[in-house]
Amino acid sequence: MNKIEIRTVDVVRYVQPLREGGSLPAIVKADDGFLYVIKFRGAGQGKKALISEFIGGEMARSIGLNVPEIVFMNLDDSFSKTEPDEEIQDLLKFSVGLNLGLHFLTGSxxxxxxxxxxxxxxxxxxxxxxxxxxxxxxxxxxxxxxxxxxxxxxxxxxxxxxxxxxxxxxxxxxxxxxxxxxxxxxxxxxxxxxxxxxxxxxxxxxxxxxxxxxxxxxxxxxxxxxxxxxxxxxxxxxxxxxxxxxxxxxxxxxxxxxx
Incomplete structure (x- = not known):
């Protein structure tokens, strides 16, 4: 059995929030040059939602379903300091550390x-x-x-x-x-x-x-x-x-x- 290997990337740019998600996920760019949908540890359901996302996604992949690549995403404290929207500013502040990202499927x-x-x-x-x-x-x-x-x-x-x-x-x-x-x-x-x-x-x-x-x-x-x-x-x-x-x-x- 091949063991799963999850990459860790750094967020380098906050692109835009996805307002349709109750927990305010966002599109961000990482240091590998790709865009990801980031799920924040500081959002409503906190780190438990990230765990659910991770286990469910990797189980789905294991049974042959299509799942965007899941990565761990490091977020530093610089992003909250430049964000004008107070709600997003707080979210970014509470999410410093390791978050979860899914490869952004452009045009889906x-x-x-x-x-x-x-x-x-x-x-x-x-x-x-x-x-x-x-x-x-x-x-x-x-x-x-x-x-x-x-x-x-x-x-x-x-x-x-x-x-x-x-x-x-x-x-x-x-x-x-x-x-x-x-x-x-x-x-x-x-x-x-x-x-x-x-x-x-x-x-x-x-x-x-x-x-x-x-x-x-x-x-x-x-x-x-x-x-x-x-x-x-x-x-x-x-x-x-x-x-x-x-x-x-x-x-x-x-x-x-x-x-």
């Missing part, structure tokens, strides 16, 4: 369930993945999917793993399924769930999951409000995903019943 368009085409196996992979990571934000109102170069691309998994906002009750989620799958934008097209499940089980071994979770930056795991250590949090994500994968047949049945 938002997936439209009424006109965009997608094959059943891809739709089924996305639906099952979102069941596994409990992603509550891939609905018709907010698809978090892009069309680029005639292919579907997965973005914005930041609303996944919502249990991690209260670690005191996270173990209750180990026995649950994901009823909110009924609102998934691709559910009606996901007619090859069993085939998708076979690919997911083969691709997401415990070794692969451990590799992804071990790559989470240590300082994203620390919080003044969490009593668990970084290692305990990593073990919790691993156990959650291991449990979800073991009950993938129940997730399939839930999705079929919802459809």
């Amino acid at each position: 368009i938002t997936y439209d369930p009424l006109v965009s085409e997608i094959d059943a196996l891809t739709a089924s992979k996305v639906v099952l993945l979102d069941s596994i990571i409990s992603n509550i934000d891939r609905t018709a109102k907010n698809t978090n999917l892009l069309h680029w170069n005639k292919e579907l691309w997965i973005i914005d998994n930041g609303a996944s793993f919502y249990f991690h906002h209260d670690w005191s009750t996270w173990e209750n989620h180990l026995t649950r399924t994901f009823p909110l799958i009924k609102d998934h934008v691709l559910l009606s097209k996901a007619t090859k769930l069993e085939e998708a499940a076979a690919i997911i089980k083969k691709s997401l071994s415990l070794e692969k999951i451990t590799d992804i979770i071990s790559s989470i930056p240590a300082d994203w795991l620390t919080s003044e409000t969490d009593e668990m250590t970084g290692l305990e949090i990593k073990n919790a994500y691993t156990l959650f995903l291991k449990t979800r994968l073991s009950k993938i047949d129940a997730l399939i049945k839930e999705a079929i019943d919802a459809r």
